[in-house]
Amino acid sequence: MEKKLSEMNYEEEGRVKSIEQDLKNKVAGMGIRVGKNLKMIIKHPLKGPMVVEVDGAHTSLALSIADRIIVEVKKWKKYY
Amino acid sequence: MEKILLMGNPNVGKSVFFNRLTGANVIESNYPGTTVDYTKGYMKGDSEDFEIIDVPGTFSLEPKDKAEEVAVKMLEEKKGALIICVIDASKIERGLYLVLEIIERGYPVVVALNMWDVAEDKNIQIDIEKLKSILNIPVVPTIAISGKGFKEVVLSLKKAASVGVNEITERVGEIK
Numbered sequence: 001m002e003k004k005l006s007e008m009n010y011e012e013e014g015r016v017k018s019i020e021q022d023l024k025n026k027v028a029g030m031g032i033r034v035g036k037n038l039k040m041i042i043k044h045p046l047k048g049p050m051v052v053e054v055d056g057a058h059t060s061l062a063l064s065i066a067d068r069i070i071v072e073v074k075k076w077k078k079y080y
Numbered sequence: 081m082e083k084i085l086l087m088g089n090p091n092v093g094k095s096v097f098f099n100r101l102t103g104a105n106v107i108e109s110n111y112p113g114t115t116v117d118y119t120k121g122y123m124k125g126d127s128e129d130f131e132i133i134d135v136p137g138t139f140s141l142e143p144k145d146k147a148e149e150v151a152v153k154m155l156e157e158k159k160g161a162l163i164i165c166v167i168d169a170s171k172i173e174r175g176l177y178l179v180l181e182i183i184e185r186g187y188p189v190v191v192a193l194n195m196w197d198v199a200e201d202k203n204i205q206i207d208i209e210k211l212k213s214i215l216n217i218p219v220v221p222t223i224a225i226s227g228k229g230f231k232e233v234v235l236s237l238k239k240a241a242s243v244g245v246n247e248i249t250e251r252v253g254e255i256k
Contacts, residue, residue: 029089029142
C-alpha cells in the first residue's frame with residue numbers, strides 16, 4: 001500500500017517510492033532516497049516532526065518534508 | 081600556515097576531534113547542533129603548523145539552516161584548505177554523501193571514520209582498503225573519545241589530494 005511518509009504509523013516499515021523533485025537533494029544528505037527502507041520511530045504531536053530509521057540510523061524530518069515523500073508500506077501492523 | 085577544516089554531519093564528534101588535535105577545550109555534547117559558529121585552533125605537525133577550524137555540522141553543501149550556511153560559507157572562503165571529513169562509521173552512507181560533495185568542489189580530503197567502536201558494536205563491517213582504493217584518498221578509522229587513529233590522521237594529511245569525481249564513478253563501476 002502506498003502512503004505519505006507522514007501517514008506511516010509507529011513501527012511501520014516501508015520503502016521509499018518517490019520524492020518530490022526539488023526535495024531530492026535536500027533529503028539525500030540524510031540518507032533518504034528512492035528505494036531505501038524506512039521505519040517510523042517517533043511521531044511528535046501537534047504537527048511536530050517525526051523520526052525515522054534509515055540504515056540503522058535515526059533521522060528527524062519536519063512534517064512538511066514528510067508530506068512530500070511517498071512510501072510503499074511493507075506490512076500492516078495492528079495498534080491497540 | 082596551512083588551513084584544515086573539520087567537516088562532517090552533525091553529531092559525529094568533530095568538536096571532540098578538534099579538542100584532541102589542538103588541545104583546546106570547546107564544548108562537546110551528545111546532541112546535534114552544538115557547534116553553530118566556528119572555532120579556530122592551532123596544531124603542531126611534524127614539519128609544519130596547521131590552523132584548524134571546527135565547522136558546524138552539515139548534511140550537505142546546500143544549506144538548510146543557519147549552522148549549515150556557516151559551514152558552506154567557511155568552505156567557500158577557505159579555498160585551498162585541506163578538509164578532514166569526520167564521518168560516523170555507523171551511519172556511513174550519509175557521511176560519504178558529504179565527502180563526495182566536498183571532493184566534487186575540488187578540495188583535498190582525508191576521511192576519518194569516527195565512532196569506529198560504535199560501528200563494531202552494531203556489527204557494521206567496513207572494508208577500508210576498498211574504500212581507499214575507490215576514493216583514492218586517505219581513510220582512517222578513529223575513535224575520537226579515546227584518541228585511537230589520530231596519529232594516522234595527522235600523518236595522512238600529507239597524502240590528501242583532490243581527486244576527480246568522474247574517476248571515482250569509474251572505479252565504482254569496475255567493482256560492480
